[in-house]
Structures are given as structure tokens and as C-alpha cells.
Amino acid sequence: MRTLSEWSSRMAIVLRLASFLAYRQVRRGSLWTNLLITSVMALTFLNLIFIGGILVGLIESASTANRTLYTGDVLISATQTRPYIEDSPSAIALVRSLPWVEALSARYTGIADVEAGYRSKTNYTDIPNETNALLTGINPMDEDAVSGLRSRVIAGSYLDPQDSEAILMGADKLYQYSPIDTPGLRTLKDVAIGDRVRIKVGPHVKEFTVKGIVKGKVQEIDSRIFMLDTSLRELLGRADKSVNEIAINTFTDEGAVFTKEALVRSGLSERARVQTWVDAQPKFIRDIKDTFALLGNIVGTIGLIVSSITIFIVIFINAVTRRKYIGILRGIGVDASVIELSYVMQALFYATVGTVVGALVLFCIIKPWIDVHPINFPFSDGVLSVTAVGTSLRGALLIVASLIAGYVPARMIVKQNTLDAILGR
Amino acid sequence: MTKAKKRVSTQVSPLIAVCSLTKTFHVGDAEVRALRGVSFTVREGEFVAITGRSGSGKSTLLYQLGALDHPTSGEVIIDGVDITRISGKRRTAFRLDKLGYVFQDYALLPELTATENVMVPLMMQGVSTDGARRKSAEALQRVGLGDRLLNRPSQLSGGQQQRVAIARAIAHEPKILFADEPTANLDSETSETILDLFIELNRFGQTILMVTHEKEYASITGRVIMLADGEMVSDKSPKRVQSRV
Known part of the structure; x- marks a missing residue:
């Protein structure tokens, strides 16, 4: 049975070596691969925000117009x-x-x-x-x-x-x-x-x-x-x-x-x-708002699942192509937890950078553009409804999903026979 | 207890004791017996070549000894531990503490520099980053690569990459160094440099087991174990050893 200090020093070793490997693998990996993975993450994040944001924005726009033009x-x-x-x-x-x-x-x-x-x-x-x-x-x-x-x-x-x-x-x-x-x-x-x-x-x-x-x-x-x-x-x-x-x-x-x-x-x-103005909103607007928020959440959940699968595939392909090197690390005595954590860290990096890039594109390009050029729907001028809290929540969900989707394929590869991995069998 | 086991237990603490080791592969319906009851011991400080023709089982034997694979039956006792009976996690830890490997194709991590490749097992042992960097530099200097510390594998020749692999294998001071056809991808001149390096390491007490199919290279070691069809057919000390060393 390990003591707490043994456990903590073991964790420090695992963290240190995992970050050592992850940092170098990302930094010295192919620039195009990094750009591709980050772009996939950014687009996934936008997909997570955009559809729900437009659905809710459609009704919020109708609600705002009702306030502005009718109820005050x-x-x-x-x-x-x-x-x-x-x-x-x-x-x-x-x-x-x-x-x-x-x-x-x-x-x-x-x-x-x-x-x-x-x-x-x-x-x-x-x-x-x-x-x-x-x-x-x-x-x-x-x-x-x-x-x-x-x-x-x-x-x-x-x-x-x-x-x-x-x-x-x-x-x-x-x-x-x-x-x-x-x-x-x-x-x-x-x-x-x-x-x-x-x-x-x-x-x-x-x-x-x-x-x-x-x-x-x-x-x-x-x-x-x-x-x-x-x-x-x-x-x-x-x-x-x-x-x-x-x-x-x-x-x-x-x-x-x-x-x-x-x-x-x-x-x-x-x-x-x-x-x-809130009390005076027509009931159908409130009902549609609730319905669209629900639809937005459903679409968001599906988006999150698709994102997780995408990240899983990206990390899995990354891990599979590096299967030999994972085998070598295992062969020279590197613990499985170090390799798994290094892949989780890479997934965390890609998800965080993708989310930040996606958020910048969203708040600096897409939202300002749609605010100036609303989407012309018959019953409202559709704008993109995004809030800092909602965006942060979705970003956090994407990052958590990435961590899981990064861990699972790494675990699957690490669990394989070390010798088979080294020899490429 | 079998006779073989009794024989092993009566010897004076060999570093490696192999008893009745068998390994059987299943290829479709066919059964391939790669090792057939191999038994021998290795004392600390020995330089042993395992040789034989292609398919004789020499690499398979090395993988069993190096705790990279599980034998079908038999025992492999290294430094008092039967590695065939320990769990996967403990085998990994055992490899880290006791063993060093040099693979045929160098098996270096392409994103890491020479120093960083050598640092990995040291850091896994708990050596600080600075300490690991210092020890790695020492190990690389020892194999003659003091001026290539920051080069990545793609910037090194085959012989230099193999020397980085040797530095990685010895930096954490393992009890045993395993080398699987370490000269197979190298020209004869570079191969001799690598072999000289092994001899030098052995002179300082490093136990080495090297798989090779080249009789000439096997002859520079202190002992040659020859396999044929998975069986040990000879275990001799070559005549040329003394003259070479």
C-alpha cells in the first residue's frame, strides 16, 4: 500500500514526464497536422454554438422587436x-x-x-x-x-x-x-x-x-x-x-x-x-422561445456527441500512427499512465486552442457581421444569440468531451501488446 | 520442482536464469514452436551473443528475457525475480529499473532531441528534469555524441542514432543491456564502432545480451549461445574474444 507522499511523488513524475512528451509532440509535430486538428476543434465549437444561437436568436429578435416597436x-x-x-x-x-x-x-x-x-x-x-x-x-x-x-x-x-x-x-x-x-x-x-x-x-x-x-x-x-x-x-x-x-x-x-x-x-x-415588456410578450413567443431553446439544446447535445466522435477519431488516428512509439515508450519502461496523460494533455491543448479560436471567430467576426446583416426570416430579423456564460459552458463541455475522447483512444493503444506495437504487428 | 529448477537454485546467484523456456505461436491453425525448452544462466558482467539463422528463435528469446513478451511456459529469473509471474505494470517498472534496450531500428522518438530521448527513462525514474538533462549529456558524451546533444533523430546518421539508442539504454544504469540486431541497419565500419562501444561498456562491468546473425560480430563477445529451430544447440566461448578485446 502506497503512502500519500509516495503517491504524490509518483503523480509528480507522471505529470512532469507526460507534459514533457505532450509539449514536444505538439510543438515539434507537423504544423499542418496541428492546424488541421485545431481547425476541426474550432469548427466543432462553432457548430456547437451556431445552430442553437440562431434558433434562440430568431425568437429573441422577435421578442426584442415586440418590445421596441410595440410594448416599450x-x-x-x-x-x-x-x-x-x-x-x-x-x-x-x-x-x-x-x-x-x-x-x-x-x-x-x-x-x-x-x-x-x-x-x-x-x-x-x-x-x-x-x-x-x-x-x-x-x-x-x-x-x-x-x-x-x-x-x-x-x-x-x-x-x-x-x-x-x-x-x-x-x-x-x-x-x-x-x-x-x-x-x-x-x-x-x-x-x-x-x-x-x-x-x-x-x-x-x-x-x-x-x-x-x-x-x-x-x-x-x-x-x-x-x-x-x-x-x-x-x-x-x-x-x-x-x-x-x-x-x-x-x-x-x-x-x-x-x-x-x-x-x-x-x-x-x-x-x-x-x-x-417581459409580461407583455405574446404567449406564442414565450412558447416558441422555450421550444427553440430546447431544440437548441438538442442540436447542441448532438453537436457535442459529433464533436466527441470527431476528437476521438482525430486522437485515435494520431495515436494509431504513433503506435510504434507508444510501444517503444512502454518498452523502455514508461508507465501507461504517462502516455495516456500525455495524450489527454494534447487533446486538452487542441480543444482549448480550438475553443479560443472558435470564440474569437464567433465574437469578432460572425456575431458582429450577423448583427449588422440579420438573417431575413418572415417573422423576425434573425440574429445570433450568444452569451458569455452559454459560450463558456459549451466551451467547457467541449473540453471535457475532448479529455474523454482523448483518453479513450490513448488507453486503447496503450493497452495493446507492447511488443506487437514495437514490431508493428 | 523440476530438475532444471533445482539446478538453477543451487547455482551461485546468476543474474539471469532461464529454465525450460518455451514459446508457441498460433498462425491460423498452425502451431509454431519458436522456443523449445531453452535453459541457461548468465552471470553478472558477461557479454553474451545469441545467434542463429533467421527464424531460429533468437529475437523471440530476447523478448522473453527482456520482459517484452510472455513465454508459453518456463521461467526467466532476473536478479532474483521471476519476470514471467509478475503483472504488466510491475513488468514495466522492472524494465525501467533493471533493463536497457537497443533495438534494431534504433526506436528513437522523432520529436525529441538526442538528449531528450535519453532523458525519458531517467525522468520516469524520478530524476529531476535538470538532473536527467545532465545525465543524458554524460551518457551521450560516453557514446561519442557530445556534439550532437540537440539534434533530432532525422538530423543524425544511422550509426549516430544507434549510439543515441545505446546512450538511452545505459543512462539509467540498468543491470542488463539487451541489444536486438543492433548493427543490422548499419554499414560494416559503423557496425564495428557500435560493437567497440559494447565491448567498452562490458569492460566496465555492463552485462550485455546481444542478438546477432553475424558470426563475426558474435565472436567478439565472451560467450555465444546458438539457437536452431528454437532449441539451444551450443553455448561456447569464442576463441577470438581475447585477441579482439
Whole structure:
């Protein structure tokens, strides 16, 4: 039975000689072999991160767009039992008084029928070119300050405060942008900038000019029609100033939570729904996010298994081609543990360098490029979602897998008959 | 206990005692008996040549003596230890402590310099890196390669590589030095240099067992064991030994 000091001095010998051999084998090995193995590791690491990152990024991008364009950091909206936020002016005044609030946009909403091409219609039996939409009355300056809606105008131009007879059409309401035409989901055909459309809300009918078309890949924006708040109030026949939504931007992320808490404490939550942008996310986004995260993990796990097999093959080939030398080391009395550890150290080196190279490529090239050139998906601009913690975790997993995948083939070769290895039998 | 074993135990502590050693290989359905009951002893300080024709079993015998292979039956007692009965891990440790090898094709590690090749067994014995480097340099100087310490095997000639292999085999001061056809890949002039080196080592007390198929090279040793078809057919002291040394 070995004593602790014998064991520790034995371990020191094993470590010293293993690192001696590993260092020289890597440093004086073929440059091309080292480059090849490191490249395989780096690509394996990227594979581990990329697919999951894109899947999660796709939904995070949709979630971010929903926050930016629709909810802001905090959204106050009418409850399901009330048509609007009661005593809106005092609610708006309260919000403006909070120190965390950067900007707010009060929105009026109402359902309307929208008809186009009615002037050129010759036969009254023709099916009218119409759809229905949620009208949203805004102060263009306030709305742009909160959501940056102006930047989402893809044709025409944004509303000015004097545009009392102009509207912005959500792209989903136009056939040319959303070619869907089913009985329950109709779109307007042949509508261009400058065309007149007729909007009907109950008994009230008024013509508006299409000044611009907005598209933000957020349903709440793309399926709405925006006009001045004064125009909508007039159309709805509303004399009061009770709004339906108040979107608020705060200076910081924590400010959103503090704002919500302050509003809830004030009693506003009894007459309106107060949500942070997280609470206000549509359920399908949260569900898809969970699903995609799961898919990302599954793909990541498969990637990790493939990586392990790749590393195993690389180390195995490396060990097999060096089988004779492993036999010689065994023949001259080098313990199996030294040889195994030297291969584990080499695997550790390749995995670490591969991971670092992969991380540099990821954070210095791929991610910045995709941030500037998002992948154009129908429902969001796909970005690469990677975090330092997630990347470190995957890097650590890859390194652990490499250690195992490096040890096993070395063990298999070392276990073979020493003489057969030396003689190449 | 067999007669052979009794005979061995009565001798005055030979360094190597081989008793009824057999080794059988199976090639397909065929059985090849490479060693057939070989027995002999070697005293400390002897220089023994094992010779015979190709396929006579001389290399197979060396592998059994060098604890690189397991015999089918029989005993190999080296320095009081029956190496046929010890586990793989202990055999490795035994090889490190007691034995040194010189292989036919030098068997140097290509990524390591001459010094580093020699350092490996020393470091495995627990010698510090600096100590191993110093001892390696001494061993290389002893074999005449003091000016080639930092050369890698690919930068050395065949004879120089074999001398590095000899330095590696002797640096940790083994009890026995095994050499398997150490001159087979060398020209005659270089071969004689290597053999002179063995003679020199033996003069300082190094026990050497060398396999060779060259009768002339065998004749420079103190004792020649000849094998034929796996059996020991002669065990003589050559006449030319004294004149050469």
C-alpha cells in the first residue's frame, strides 16, 4: 500500500514526464497536422454554438422587436372588461412624474373596416376590396420617441402632426406585402402611396390618404393602421381623452420594473393592466422561445456527441500512427499512465486552442457581421444569440468531451501488446 | 520442482536464469514452436551473443528475457525475480529499473532531441528534469555524441542514432543491456564502432545480451549461445574474444 507522499511523488513524475512528451509532440509535430486538428476543434465549437444561437436568436429578435416597436419597456393597456384606460390623463401625468421614465406614447385604438378601390368600382355586385384593421391614433412625435416607428416606414413617409387625413398602413393589410386572401383574413389589393381609402367605424365614414406603409415584423405594428390621435378621436366620436394603451420607455432595464411597481402601488393596476415588456410578450413567443431553446439544446447535445466522435477519431488516428512509439515508450519502461496523460494533455491543448479560436471567430467576426446583416426570416430579423456564460459552458463541455475522447483512444493503444506495437504487428 | 529448477537454485546467484523456456505461436491453425525448452544462466558482467539463422528463435528469446513478451511456459529469473509471474505494470517498472534496450531500428522518438530521448527513462525514474538533462549529456558524451546533444533523430546518421539508442539504454544504469540486431541497419565500419562501444561498456562491468546473425560480430563477445529451430544447440566461448578485446 502506497503512502500519500509516495503517491504524490509518483503523480509528480507522471505529470512532469507526460507534459514533457505532450509539449514536444505538439510543438515539434507537423504544423499542418496541428492546424488541421485545431481547425476541426474550432469548427466543432462553432457548430456547437451556431445552430442553437440562431434558433434562440430568431425568437429573441422577435421578442426584442415586440418590445421596441410595440410594448416599450412598460405597457399600460385597457383590461379585458373595460374599453379603455379609465382616467387616462391622471395615469399619463403619474407616468410622466416617475424618475425612471424616458418617453411615453399614448395610443387610442378602435376596430374599423377599410375599403380601397371604391372609386373605380363599376359594378355594385363586385366583392369590395376591403379588410378590417385596428386603427391606432398616435402623436407621431411621442410614438417615434418610444418605438422609432418612423424608421419602420418601408414606403412613403411618416406622419406629420398636421396630417389629419393621412394614415400609415401596416404591411400585413396589403396584398402586395402579405399575399393572403382567405375569407377570414383579407388584405387590400392594388393600394399604393397616395391612394385614398375609406374607413368606416360604426356609422362614421371618412376618407384618408395612404401616406406610408410600415413593416416591423411585429404583428401589432404590421396589422394596424396608424393615424393622428385627433383624427381617430374624431372618427370614433370620442370627446374624452381616455386612451387604450400607454407605451413607456425607461432609462434602464431596472427602471421598467421600478416603474411597474410604482404604478401598481398607485392603484393604477385596478383599472388598467400594467406589464413590463417581459409580461407583455405574446404567449406564442414565450412558447416558441422555450421550444427553440430546447431544440437548441438538442442540436447542441448532438453537436457535442459529433464533436466527441470527431476528437476521438482525430486522437485515435494520431495515436494509431504513433503506435510504434507508444510501444517503444512502454518498452523502455514508461508507465501507461504517462502516455495516456500525455495524450489527454494534447487533446486538452487542441480543444482549448480550438475553443479560443472558435470564440474569437464567433465574437469578432460572425456575431458582429450577423448583427449588422440579420438573417431575413418572415417573422423576425434573425440574429445570433450568444452569451458569455452559454459560450463558456459549451466551451467547457467541449473540453471535457475532448479529455474523454482523448483518453479513450490513448488507453486503447496503450493497452495493446507492447511488443506487437514495437514490431508493428 | 523440476530438475532444471533445482539446478538453477543451487547455482551461485546468476543474474539471469532461464529454465525450460518455451514459446508457441498460433498462425491460423498452425502451431509454431519458436522456443523449445531453452535453459541457461548468465552471470553478472558477461557479454553474451545469441545467434542463429533467421527464424531460429533468437529475437523471440530476447523478448522473453527482456520482459517484452510472455513465454508459453518456463521461467526467466532476473536478479532474483521471476519476470514471467509478475503483472504488466510491475513488468514495466522492472524494465525501467533493471533493463536497457537497443533495438534494431534504433526506436528513437522523432520529436525529441538526442538528449531528450535519453532523458525519458531517467525522468520516469524520478530524476529531476535538470538532473536527467545532465545525465543524458554524460551518457551521450560516453557514446561519442557530445556534439550532437540537440539534434533530432532525422538530423543524425544511422550509426549516430544507434549510439543515441545505446546512450538511452545505459543512462539509467540498468543491470542488463539487451541489444536486438543492433548493427543490422548499419554499414560494416559503423557496425564495428557500435560493437567497440559494447565491448567498452562490458569492460566496465555492463552485462550485455546481444542478438546477432553475424558470426563475426558474435565472436567478439565472451560467450555465444546458438539457437536452431528454437532449441539451444551450443553455448561456447569464442576463441577470438581475447585477441579482439
